[in-house]
Amino acid sequence: MAKPNPRVSKDPQLRPVARNTRGILGDVIRRKVVDLGLMRALLRAADPTDERVEPQPPTPTLPVPGDEIPLSIEEVAAAFRGRSVTSLPWIRQAAAVLDAWQMPMTAEEIERLLAGFTSHREKLGPRNGPGRSDLFVTGNDGRLTLNPLAPGLIATRRAIRGLPQPVLVQPAQRTAREQGSAIRRVEFDPEAQRNAEIARSSRRAVLSAVPSAEDPQAVALLDVGQRSIRAFIGRDVAELAGLLERFDVIAGLDIRDTLRALGFDAGRCRVVDLKPPQKSRRLNRAGRTLQITSELLIAGTTRIRRPFGDPEKVARYLSEGDHQRLARRLESDVKALHAFYQYGVLHGAVRLRWGFVDDALATDWALPGDASLHQQLKRAREKDETVDLVVGAAPGWADPWWRAQRVRVVDISFREVVLTRDEAGLALPILRDEIQAIRLAPEETEQWGWHGRQGRARWSVIQERW
Known part of the structure; x- marks a missing residue:
């Protein structure tokens, strides 16, 4: 009497119907209607020799230069x-x-x-x-x-x-992917193009009010696009509400309180409050806390030592009616706020620097179409374009680019960017947080020119520091 095969199922609805090349018996469900595709899949799974492995694409290689060719x-x-x-x-x-x-x-x-x-x-x-x-x-x-x-x-x-x-292959592949994605974003993303156009055409203003945002007895208005400053003191403050109608973005410290006191309805424009994103920072486990003020953030971000004037002197100017000194003080205050605002838009953060603390506090001041620092650096590297950089302290007001450095971008990392001053120059890494302003180098200027002696001196200082 033949012994029962333990591999065969005892279910009467199951019976062996196929044997693969290795002699392994497979049980296939016998039903009234058998799915031919299911049967083929089961047989293929039972027979490993029938598996089809797709060939892997070859690993890309780069030709190795000869020994006589210098390193790059x-x-x-x-x-x-x-x-x-x-x-x-x-x-x-x-x-x-x-x-x-x-x-x-x-x-x-x-x-x-x-x-x-x-x-x-x-x-x-x-x-x-x-x-x-x-x-x-x-x-x-x-x-x-x-x-x-x-x-x-x-x-x-x-x-x-x-x-x-x-x-060596991965950087080239990454650069090619980034170039392709950048081209696709520009060519096939109409929303990005529309946002960029809106950001370029938006009219922006920065306000500075004294003695307080709730009681604006004197206000300085800085027009970012026209690069003009106008001070409104005393009765002239009443004219300000009508002038603000033409702006799309209005920035300032406690700006909503100022606009409310001026009687201006800010419902149709974007309001950017430049007050600190957070009020304090814990320094150690013992509970020591650093109070974050606007002056501390602006000084750490722009390197302007005294961004605002002495409140007692400002109060004296108001009481004595010294409008000339008060106007100069207001202009200095609003320039510091403007530099602070521009840095926050460019980096998406501002710097908290105090003693051993050097942190970045995130901001949301930029419009959707504003180009960030990282985007502009990537574009300059991908297209091999020269750019003007202002590094260190905030740009001057009269001529923001007079101490700019004309460089090429060699490499970009999380914290640093590697720059070279000329085609055969020394590549030097600098901290990205130190960049205050960036623009594409104008074509009509000398390609590797420097903007005065201060630019060359500034580059020497950076070389010594990093």
């Missing part, structure tokens, strides 16, 4: 940024920098540049400097240049290029 800035950045290169001697690190940047540098300048890429490496010291290495030629001014005939140069290039291909 992109190759050096991929080799050092955020990586541990402790096995690479400082001499080879310096040789790679000189090979990529193609300009003389001092050992200290090379060290500052490398420090901006990574901290996990061998640093410059008394025992590992350029010394008598044949990779360098020291000039009379102490600057180092690369010796193109040095035997160790080829080994240095091979060491830098001896990286996994994805390290």
Whole structure:
């Protein structure tokens, strides 16, 4: 008597109907109506030899340049940024920098540049400097240049290029994706185009009132588009409500109280209150608290030491009728508020700096079509455009770009942006929070020109700081 097969189901409605190439018996449900597609799926699952594996796309590769070709800035950045290169001697690190940047540098300048890429490496010291290495030629001014005939140069290039291909492939792929997405957003997103046009055409004003927002006895009106300031003192304040009708955005400290006191209905325009986004910040576990004031935020954001005048002096100007001094004080106050507002629109945040505290407090002052700093930096990098940057303190009022620096954007990270001043210049990382203003470099000006001696001096200060 044949033994029952344990693999066969005891259900009378089930019976073996198929056997695969390995001899494994499969039970298939026998019904009045059998789904042919289900049967094929079950048989395919029972037979692993029938599985169809789609071929994976080949991993993209980049052609490796020959040993006679100098390193590029992109190759050096991929080799050092955020990586541990402790096995690479400082001499080879310096040789790679000189090979990529193609300009003389001092050992200290090379060290500052490398420090901006990574901290996990061998640093410059008394025992590992350029010394008598044949990779360098020291000039009379102490600057180092690369010796193109040095035997160790080829080994240095091979060491830098001896990286996994994805390290160099991914940035190129990411750039291509960003360029494609940017083009698609511009070409196929009519809402984004409409928002950008609305933001460009919006008329904006900044107000500053004294002695308080609830009692505006004197008010300064700053027209952002026309870059004009007008002070209204005493009876002239009554004219202000009619002038505000032509503006789409009105900003100021406790601005709603000021507009209410002026009798202006702000229902048709956007009102931006520049008061601190939060009132305090906890400093430690013991409960020590920092009270956040408008003066503290404006000074930390714009680097204007005294953004507002002394309230006692302002009260004296009002009581004595000294309109000339009062108007000058109002103009200074509203200029500080304007710089504060512009920074918040550009960055989407303002800076809280006090002692060891350096934090960013988010703001929602920008219109949907306002271009942020990150968007403008990305566009400049993708299109290889030159931009004018104002770094450090807030731009001046008479000529905001007189100390601007004309640069190219090499790389963008979360906290830093790597810039180069000219086509063969030193790439230098600076903090993004230090950028006060940005614009596309005008075509009619000199491409690599600087706006006066102060611009060159400012760049030297930045090099020393970072």
